[in-house]
Amino acid sequence: MNPRSLLLHAYVYAVLVFILLPILVILPMAFSETTYLTFPPQGLTLSWFGDFFTDSRWMASTWFSVKIAVLTAITTAVVGTMATYALVRGANAMGTLFQAFLIGPIVVPHIALAVALYLFFQNAGLSGTTLGYVLAHSVIAMPFTVFTVAAALTSVDPALEDAAMSCGASRFNAFRLVTLPIILPNVISGALFAFIISFDEPVIAFFLAGIRDKTLPRMMFDDIEQNLTPIIPAIAVLLTLLSILVLLAAAVLKHMADRNKGAEGQ
């Protein structure tokens, strides 16, 4: 390795340490016996996991978050795939509008969106409701789903559907039997993205929290602000495991998608 490359590697690995360090530091604290967070953690206990799994408030919020995230994933997958399909397969004219609407919720600061939603949902009686969360989270997760699906859809030769129709399939069947199976891995990984985004959304949840139901991030925010007990690292451990699972799932799906697409040849 020449000196230039050595320097680059050294720099990059230093940056990677910077990226990983906080997470590596916080994870072991989940096993600490102290009620506050110190490094290195003292003692070794699983009781914080126990606390998390037995505290009805944490459990309720976890399930609430899971419910919202699943619904958000389904909503974005269905709505996003429909819209993307229309767009990639023809609605040229709406492209700009679509893109503006899609990107809007990403670039408009979440605090602004949260405040706006708060006001509107308060009036509409959606504040804190599952529907309210799903609507809000779908809007901010949509771009990620759409771009994942669009990436697949644009690489599917539209002639495949023509071929299906020339074989006697209706337009809908051509989509259902040909296009959908091919892009399905991407649709699912797009849905996974949406799931994670919803599951990890702190800002809007901060404003929309309802009377009974709080999302997990909202609970975590409160705990960080108020207590900062090792239950946070315990959750971090669980979330990290979940992310690894999801990333693995996404990798498998990508592999499948590549396999599906491979046949177009040239």
Added chain:
Amino acid sequence: MPQAASPHSKGALIEIRGLGKRFGSVVAVDDVSLTIDAGEFVALLGPSGSGKSTVLMSVAGFERPTAGQILIDGVDCTGLPPNKRNIGMVFQHYTLFPHLSVGDNVAFPLKMRGIGKAERRRQAEQALEVVRLSGYAERMPKQLSGGQQQRVALARAIVYNPRVLLMDEPLSALDKNLREEMQIEIKRLHAELGFTVVFVTHDQGEALTMADRIAILKAGRLQQVSPARSLYERPSNLFAAGFIGEMNILPVTWDGEKATFSNNQDIRLPAEALIEPIRPGAAVLAVRPERLSVAAPGEAGTWKATVRDVVYAGAGSLLITHLDDGSEVRLRMPSAGQANVRSGDTIGIRMPPEAVLLYPSGDAA
């Protein structure tokens, strides 16, 4: 080898009447009328963007014409969606469904027609046999070579015995050897099964060797529809003349009998040299390079020319020469018997009057 539709043909008659198609302000197809006989093999040939695909897609039902009608066996199907037309189609990039096995790909049209599983499998296997791929049903498309994939696409297009087979540059993604193999395959299937074929290509050699008739398109308009030989030997206008094969184009003055060149040499032309009547005055003489031959300079009835370049090209060689007035004339001759001509030589060019065609000047370039 123009080959009439066999009498026991099961192909359909296709009538395209005054077909027009606009995309916004772009006129892709302009008043194209073409009748394709049952069992005939017609090639659509033309430069890129001339509307070949649009015509084909209108027949298939993927494009809705903005004018005109498409009749198949006398039935107007202008407004019918593609899945109701019962037409077989082969696309440029195979378009096999990548997630389905070869067998399932071929069986797909049968599935759409509600045919039971066992029967589907049987018919698909039969179709694969026709394209000489029996035993490949279990493979996935990407495990096949390009040529094999295109054969599968062919099997899928014919499995339900359509009476019309449409193909949009089906061979252009294949390399030379595979292409030739597939040309033969397609011709064989056409002869065996007797369906009507409309075949889009931009390869003139392919069109000339495969089709019963060739339709030449330019900018959405039909230029000529003829069998290969008359297209090559009597192109109906300068565009067709220049588009198919090589052609020397020389400005002349026409007096009704003789064409006079700028150096005042002239040539008396038989009546057949004129595709259509031409008024005396400026005209254009066209002659194919392989119809010219080298003579001794100054020999009677030859043109004096200077050889600029001799390009060896295997079977044939190309002579690039200049006439006195600077206009370029190309000659093609077999390399084997080639006279020993070198760059810089002065030669005579012999031009048999029966090889010459005359067009009005200013005709489409």
Added chain:
Amino acid sequence: MPQAASPHSKGALIEIRGLGKRFGSVVAVDDVSLTIDAGEFVALLGPSGSGKSTVLMSVAGFERPTAGQILIDGVDCTGLPPNKRNIGMVFQHYTLFPHLSVGDNVAFPLKMRGIGKAERRRQAEQALEVVRLSGYAERMPKQLSGGQQQRVALARAIVYNPRVLLMDEPLSALDKNLREEMQIEIKRLHAELGFTVVFVTHDQGEALTMADRIAILKAGRLQQVSPARSLYERPSNLFAAGFIGEMNILPVTWDGEKATFSNNQDIRLPAEALIEPIRPGAAVLAVRPERLSVAAPGEAGTWKATVRDVVYAGAGSLLITHLDDGSEVRLRMPSAGQANVRSGDTIGIRMPPEAVLLYPSGDAA
């Protein structure tokens, strides 16, 4: 038209010695030795994956050979990085820098060589003039057509007067007309500027018409290096024979004087028919379709054959015939003077002994 390097050539001599390149277990190039004279134009021709690009990239310095040496003008540059080799190169997809104007693209190599701005601009403009694009300096690459872009790439490759110009399928992305135009352009530049050219192509026509010598590669090994004519007329083995142009291949028995066919007809061959000495026994006879001609059936010294197909292909027509023993023989003849032969006819095939080549049987297919 083999054209010797002009004596005042400023091209460099390239010596490739025992070049080998492996990628893991794949042997891409295997012991290739080739000396390219100063100012010579050599084409590398071969099927896909035969190692053409790898040879070229080794000369350019992008691939580090696993064996052998590359010398340019006697200097060993096997280990030199590409930016130190002072070689011009044109890539298949133009690879103009999209963020730079045409002028800046052409001036880029000069900038890398530390030449001042004004001088850069002057020389770039000059190079653009050479490729007939003066006045285009301000445009961005994507505002040009494919052919123009490739001309800019050419200008960029020659602007610093390299003594070697490498080209990897520079024309394969262009359509037929542009390709022919660029072929002429490149030949012209070569003649004018006199650099050494190594040109990769998979188009045999291109190789035949452009190169002084053609090197045929197969599976990483050099098969033959010859000028076009001797390559076409005396291919050194069956692979080269089959790869360039069309060739009829017939099994025969050779007794040292005559080649005997399965039907016991024989032909006496001149000594020149043998590229290398062949032991009596099974051998293979090769003859190009355009060297065969049609005679009356039964005429002396002809082979009896049945016509299976007559394929009209414009300037020429192809006769596909069968000999008695079932082997296929193809004939090519001009369409114009074509004898009136039809499918099913019995004909005689005349085979001039001087057109015949004989190869040991079992030679590379």
Added chain:
Amino acid sequence: DEIVIATTGGLMRNTLEEHMYKPFQEATGTEVIPFDIEVPDQWARAEGMVRSGNVEFDIVTATGPDLIEKADILLTIPCAELENVQKFALEGACTDKGVARTTGGMVLTYNKEAFGGKEPKNWADFWNVQEFPGPRGLPDTGDRDWWVPAVALLADGVAREDLFPMDLDRAYKKLDEIRPHVAVWWKTGNQVQQIMRDKEVVMAMSYSGRSLATIKDGAPLGMAWEGAIRDTGYMSILKDAPNSEGALKYIDFFYGNSEGHPPFIQTVGYATSSSAGLQKLPEEEQKLYATYPANYEVLVDPDFEWIGANRAALRERWTAWLAQ
């Protein structure tokens, strides 16, 4: 049947749940749904609810000024009709718009080990960075827009009785002095505990209850009651609350549940305004609470009317000063 009670989370909610909500539920069958929320957020919520007419909270937690400021959205409490309130509530505990729940003080809390035996006694000492060096903590929550200027005035020598109406210019001039020494603007009770415990600061204005809890945990902290600001949390009922009946019942129950008060006070660190409350604790322990007479005497008794009337200006001034 259910009532929703909005109040701060953590210790307060837990303790209320144990000593009040559960007994109330057992006694009446009315379920209490606690909603953890910081007081300012609670008002934002309430505002939204009132705007939309979709009120979800029954009981909210109000500070003194809130009773004035938010009077239009609060139900008037019929003090006379609440039996137990009549019976147990101390003088002044039941007002028009709210009934006192707990009283504490915003008290100067310091680390006893930080100044080599010296102990700060009042806000002037808080400002005295020469004698008492080290980082300070001040609140950035709830009522800091008047708490902090008020103690600044005290530090500048204004007498407790003369605080209101406040001379804001003078207060902020004094605040400029301390600003560089403020290391943490704490937002929650837990946070002030944590910064005191972890020695992020040596001195802070803190909820007395929180200081008390930290002391009980063993931290070497002391409290200087002189000039601490009385901080009473009131239970108020929103107009149009879904179950104002139940809410009133709960308030009445709160006072009636006498045996709950002493353990509640001990756990939460704040005294209730019930005659069955603080007095039941050992004398020594009583001293740690704001309502212990010796402490109560030196507290600042804020002029809620004035504060409520000038709240917007107070806030704007505070934000402007803090964020500058």
Added chain:
Amino acid sequence: MKGPGFFEADGRQMSKGAILLLMGPFFLLVFVAFLYPLGNLLSISVLEPTPTLANYERVFDNPIYATVLLRTFRIALLVSILSLVLSLPVAVLMANSRGPKAVLITACILLPFWSSVLVRTAAWAILLQRNGMVNGFLQAIGLTSEPLRLLYTQGAVVVAMTHVLMPFMVLPIYGALRNIPPAYNRAAAICGAGPLRTFWEVTLPLAMPGIIGGFILVFLTALGYFITPSLLGSPQEMMIATLISQQMRENLDWPFAAALVGVLTLIVTVITLIFSKVFQFDRMMGGRA
């Protein structure tokens, strides 16, 4: 050399009705959960208490709000620059790596990306505590004898925000770098450019859309960032998001909060429009592939 973007139709046209049917739910969703609420909020800013621009005047009259805005800009800019400095080499190495190394780097970038923002922020809170690891480290190497105040400072906010937002910088740059055909590097080399020169003259300019895109994305996100500043920052160095939240939640001055949102939205929109050419989110996220 680039293919058609995601939003250029290339299929056969669908009927208007079908398109509307398919796009309908999307537009409805966006309307209900984005456009209308935002519009409604902005309308409050000009309609309450009476139809007036007073709320906006206030934003610019009181210097404190301008101060907060400027500070927010400064911090966002700082975060973006820091992210760029840290990300560019990472993206370069990532784009030039194959096999396990590439997987390692990608995983390092992506894993935190997918682990909760809150967790990461909490981690920084722990690291930066007075008795936290960073102070421990600084004391151990003798840079300081007393633990430094790190938490609740602007520095903490900048570092943590950089940490949280870095993936948004790495991915677009990586995507842009990966989209540069290697042929350009070869062309540059054959023209006589060494590796550094090639990077500077060819790679960097060609990756510019990704770099600018990533920069803008990080900058915009940082502008409105709420979580990290509110957990790690000091109110003394308040950012606009905290101010909006405060106006909304504590001061209950919704019209004014709405005006602040309006100003922020306007700024963001203008920046997005100015850079719309390079701000192609699809391409940027394409880097993930």
